Amino acid sequence: MKVELKADVHSEISPEWDILEKIRSKDIVAFEKFYKQYFKRYYIVAFKYTGHHETSQEIVHDTFLKIWNNASVLKITVSFESYMYRSIINACLNYIKKEKRDSEQQQKFMTEFCEVEEADDEPGRLENRLILIEQALGQLPPQCKKVMMMSKFQRLKQQEIADTLGISIKTVKNHLTYGFKKIREQLIDNNAFLGFLILAVHMGLLFKLLS
Amino acid sequence: MDKSSLNDTPYDLIISDLDGSISKSDKKIICNWRSLSKENEDIYNGIAVVFNDIELLPEYQKLDTNASWDDFRQTLETGIQNDHEVPAGAASKPGNIRYLKRYASIAASLLLISWFAVRFFKADNTMRIATGPAQHKKITMPDGSQVLLNQNTEILYNKNKYSQNRVIDMVRGEAYFDVIHNNAYPFRINAFNFQIKDIGTSFNVKCDGKSVLVTVSSGAVSLSDNLNKHTVTLRASQKGIGNVTSSEIISAANDQTNYKAWADHNFQFLNVTMAEVVKEVSEAYGTHILMADSTMGRKKITLAFRNQDIDSVMSIIGQTMQLKIEKKSGIFYLEEESR
Numbered sequence A: 001m002k003v004e005l006k007a008d009v010h011s012e013i014s015p016e017w018d019i020l021e022k023i024r025s026k027d028i029v030a031f032e033k034f035y036k037q038y039f040k041r042y043y044i045v046a047f048k049y050t051g052h053h054e055t056s057q058e059i060v061h062d063t064f065l066k067i068w069n070n071a072s073v074l075k076i077t078v079s080f081e082s083y084m085y086r087s088i089i090n091a092c093l094n095y096i097k098k099e100k101r102d103s104e105q106q107q108k109f110m111t112e113f114c115e116v117e118e119a120d121d122e123p124g125r126l127e128n129r130l131i132l133i134e135q136a137l138g139q140l141p142p143q144c145k146k147v148m149m150m151s152k153f154q155r156l157k158q159q160e161i162a163d164t165l166g167i168s169i170k171t172v173k174n175h176l177t178y179g180f181k182k183i184r185e186q187l188i189d190n191n192a193f194l195g196f197l198i199l200a201v202h203m204g205l206l207f208k209l210l211s
Numbered sequence B: 001m002d003k004s005s006l007n008d009t010p011y012d013l014i015i016s017d018l019d020g021s022i023s024k025s026d027k028k029i030i031c032n033w034r035s036l037s038k039e040n041e042d043i044y045n046g047i048a049v050v051f052n053d054i055e056l057l058p059e060y061q062k063l064d065t066n067a068s069w070d071d072f073r074q075t076l077e078t079g080i081q082n083d084h085e086v087p088a089g090a091a092s093k094p095g096n097i098r099y100l101k102r103y104a105s106i107a108a109s110l111l112l113i114s115w116f117a118v119r120f121f122k123a124d125n126t127m128r129i130a131t132g133p134a135q136h137k138k139i140t141m142p143d144g145s146q147v148l149l150n151q152n153t154e155i156l157y158n159k160n161k162y163s164q165n166r167v168i169d170m171v172r173g174e175a176y177f178d179v180i181h182n183n184a185y186p187f188r189i190n191a192f193n194f195q196i197k198d199i200g201t202s203f204n205v206k207c208d209g210k211s212v213l214v215t216v217s218s219g220a221v222s223l224s225d226n227l228n229k230h231t232v233t234l235r236a237s238q239k240g241i242g243n244v245t246s247s248e249i250i251s252a253a254n255d256q257t258n259y260k261a262w263a264d265h266n267f268q269f270l271n272v273t274m275a276e277v278v279k280e281v282s283e284a285y286g287t288h289i290l291m292a293d294s295t296m297g298r299k300k301i302t303l304a305f306r307n308q309d310i311d312s313v314m315s316i317i318g319q320t321m322q323l324k325i326e327k328k329s330g331i332f333y334l335e336e337e338s339r
Helices: A002-009 A017-024 A028-050 A053-070 A080-099 A103-115 A122-138 A142-152 A158-165 A169-210 B011-018 B024-036 B038-062 B065-085 B095-122 B274-285 B294-298 B310-321
Strands: B126-130 B137-140 B146-149 B154-158 B167-178 B188-191 B194-198 B202-207 B211-218 B220-225 B231-235 B238-243 B249-253 B266-273 B288-291 B300-306 B323-328 B331-336
Touching (some): A080 A122, A122 A169, A142 A158, A142 B038, A169 B011, B011 B024, B011 B038, B211 B220, B220 B249, B231 B238, B274 B300
Parallel strands (some): B288 B331
Antiparallel strands (some): B137 B146, B194 B220, B202 B211, B211 B238, B238 B249, B323 B331
16 A cells, blocks of 8 residues: 555656546545545645644645635646645745744744745655655664654653663664664665656656657 | 764764754764765755654654545535525625525534534544454554554553543453653553553553553553552563452562563573473463373473464474474374384
């Protein structure tokens, strides 16, 4: 199942325009499929910036709802993915501006988004990375995985992890080093493989055109 | 990606730089290292990506696309209704009809809300997970904690409340818990008239109806009775026994080396009788092992196994004790080798 997801995350080549056609004709089955394919990745992007479950769900649902309601008048000049991504980012911006309760997070978000002109397929990439990180995490030795989870999921300090598990802080550092190193390597390996795949597809197209 | 790069790359400094715990002098070192080569900068950025993304993973894992769609479908349907309700000429309609419509829609939404409320409170959110004979089950709880159920075991938890209260009811049987510790939401297990609270991380709980036996592998747990009259803190390689009838708790050093062999199939037998070995192995694998005569059971044996399958375990026992092992319809028969 995960392999399918991987392939699907990088299916930029398939045209999304006919899905817009279907949404225009109020094809709820096609819309459901579209929703289910993209919900997670847009949710997680919204969550990355708002850090709030209900808000993220609301932002993503509003965006989907707008597409459903306004499909007939919608003029998308960029790719569908870019359109979705930008809508969600704008909604997050508005939310953060309105809230202003966490000025530090706002600052972080503003600088991050302004400085790094992220690629428009970032949601798909992020989702792909999360799937790979999940897989890589699962392949780590149990104690290493536990230290990684305590550090990143429970946000425990290295000393707290050491105390809880009754191991030295040096061992905690070693586990974290090994864990991050392994996960990063796995991401690189996979990217290289995907790059190769995309190249192969392009070569195939070129060959078809020439023949 | 070669082995030596683990020594060259200051991973621990990168990590403390990212989590903000780095000292000023180390910060200088890491800045220098980053400026040394593009490769170094790439490694730093790669780790930073993992470091930031991994925090989103628990949230990502929690997502249930189908449930969200059902949720969204509701909004969609009311949205569609609204579209039909307010056509372009709505304003020119006679007032009383418009009021009527408004009241009708208020009534409808009240009805909808109460229907949801009833559904929400009535819904049985209790998750029941049980195993039958010779069956194991591994469960990852919403918080990432892992529970491994031995055979004939049953646990309950509330699907909706778990992430807030982290309570598991243990109805019967035996389970091994590997808990992600969280000070804000302590992990608790109710077993008969006892409560087990995680202070550390992994432990085994066995309920046989008469007693609740808790054995700690790493970290610490507290075991207390329902009235909180007695509380005992158990640390790694200690065990606590709660007496179900008297509510008394005793703690002691763990003398059962193989208490979680059922979960990991790691055994260590130091000069133990064959009878004991056969009992523990057959319990851990859920198989039957029969000895041809009782004198065999009194012989002592010293052996260790690390996560081997039952066939290899039995053949190793056979070789060490010079026994003939026969397997017929899932039952092992041990006999003295005739010479």
